[in-house]
Amino acid sequence: MSRRMTRASLKAELRKNEDALSSPSVPAEPPPTASGLAGPAPLRLPDQTAWEQWLQRSHGESPGVWLQIAKKKAERPTVTYDEALDVALCFGWIDGQRKTSDAQHFIQRFTPRRRNSMWSRRNVGKVAALTAAGRMTPAGQAEVDAAGADGRWDRAYSSPSAMEVPADFEDALRGNAEAKRFFDALGRTQRYVFLWRIETTRRPETRKRKIGEFVDLLSQRKLLQ
Template sequence: MAIELAELIVRDAAAWRAWLATHHADPAGVWLVLAKKGTEKPTSLTYDQALEEALCHGWIDGQARRRDEATYRQRFTPRRRRSAWSKRNTGIAERLRAEGRMHPAGHAEVERAKADGRWDAAYAGSASIEVPPDLAEALAAEPKAQAMFETLNSQNRYAVLYRIATAKRPDTRARRIGQFVAMLARGETVHPQRPTSESEIGDD
């Protein structure tokens, strides 16, 4: 049974850092309350600040949820032992280390990732990730899947590319590509998506 995380509101980035210094070893994590743009109530902590402090303490962000008109909740948890790193976060972590801001827990996560290969295997973020040649070839061989892929919104496109990019073994990668091509050929998506037109993908 999944554990419902507690909600946490802190005043600012310094308060978030102080909380993490005390609680970074807690296994569950929290729903951190962040204010939307244009307001500093009940917190002035921004998402970027929250992420930096999380990385300093060996934590990572997760999904976001709406809370009310002025705030939302961002999930932060300790990084799991085999958790993949993004290229964006490796860059941030390197900067934080150079600035001397890393807590020992954050240093340990970086060194663990470098030792087991996850650091070098860091994946591109949604803004820069590209379609790899092996997926492009598989899509080209299945016109219905290719047509469906071209209609995907950014969330669904990244869901496919991320899962392929983070496959740890060649056979796992090949299997995922096959599964996604078959899924797309059936007109299905990872996340619900409104159709782009009234016509069905693949109709003659």
């Protein structure tokens, strides 16, 4: 009985191995790197040219990459953030999340621009300069053309440091003293969440409704989630 059970177990194991070989393999979750990120280690590139060469090869296939960028007083320099962003825009990519790395570096995420993603006024200005310098690639220009065609280019939003309270929102706040006091006491980042939502709203009726909702929320001393 024990001998038959052993043979049966062996046959079952062989069948399982055959099924595994004949079935498409599912990649395992990549282990975290030393930076604490899953997947490939961040790229460390010495200069703008190296980043441009990498994107020339990979911009159409890669889902995104983390760049390790040296701080100003680092012993070994790398491509800078501003240089990396310029090149990314040329290829239709955009910057994303930033994380700490070590005493001399931070890591910055760069990915292909998502469909229908909004543009910042800062990047609109950068693209104008890159276009004048003849640096835009067909991939980058395609993203600009798409934004121009659907109106996103004209609706580009301001950065937190430059965004002002629009007149219609200011008027609504003046009509509710509690909401205005609470909003005026918020930090720049907390204020920006409200202002960005208003500035990037396309339809006038939706904008008016949102402003009313935001004033009501602020009057209750609540923030947007």
